[in-house]
Amino acid sequence: MDFKFIPGALESLASLASLPVKVFIVTNQSAIYRGLLTAGDLEHIHGMMEFEIVSIGGRIDGLKYCPHMPRDKCKCRKPSSLLFEELAREHAIDLDRSINIGDSMRDMEAGIKAGMKNILVRTGQGKLAETELVHQNIKVDYVVDNLKEAVEIVSKIVNEEKRGCGNSLEDCQ
Numbered sequence: 001m002d003f004k005f006i007p008g009a010l011e012s013l014a015s016l017a018s019l020p021v022k023v024f025i026v027t028n029q030s031a032i033y034r035g036l037l038t039a040g041d042l043e044h045i046h047g048m049m050e051f052e053i054v055s056i057g058g059r060i061d062g063l064k065y066c067p068h069m070p071r072d073k074c075k076c077r078k079p080s081s082l083l084f085e086e087l088a089r090e091h092a093i094d095l096d097r098s099i100n101i102g103d104s105m106r107d108m109e110a111g112i113k114a115g116m117k118n119i120l121v122r123t124g125q126g127k128l129a130e131t132e133l134v135h136q137n138i139k140v141d142y143v144v145d146n147l148k149e150a151v152e153i154v155s156k157i158v159n160e161e162k163r164g165c166g167n168s169l170e171d172c173q
């Protein structure tokens with residue numbers, strides 16, 4: 001049960017704590033359904049992940065996961081926006097003012113369905129997702145090389161919002 005952050009991701013996640021935003025993780029984890037790990041194993045991994053983030057000054061405000069296989073056609077697996085919607089209800093979050101960062105086509109589709117701004121990172125599955133998005137003519141708000149760049153965009157959006165700008169960074173230039 002090893003878990004390792006992509007280089008730079010831990011520090012980037014921790015840096016979100018300096019912003020007036022809530023930080024949530026929404027993930028598909030079919031490894032549970034496939035018997036590769038138990039829900040307890042996954043909780044342990046999430047605990048280790050959160051411990052590392054907190055140990056350098058970050059925080060995770062909540063986490064939701066779907067344990068099902070794609071063929072199950074459940075209501076919680078991304079590209080469904082259900083887990084985002086549940087977090088929004090539970091934490092009084094306005095999804096229209098929220099930002100989804102992900103590295104897969106499913107991540108982007110879920111964020112779009114939820115009405116969020118979406119940032120695709122090219123790490124992990126991101127390069128493949130970028131190609132799929134182009135082929136399917138699906139537009140996301142931003143495409144960046146890594147999580148650090150995504151966090152920089154989040155910071156700019158938050159700062160522009162504080163200044164009373166519109167819905168895009170271009171409105172403040």
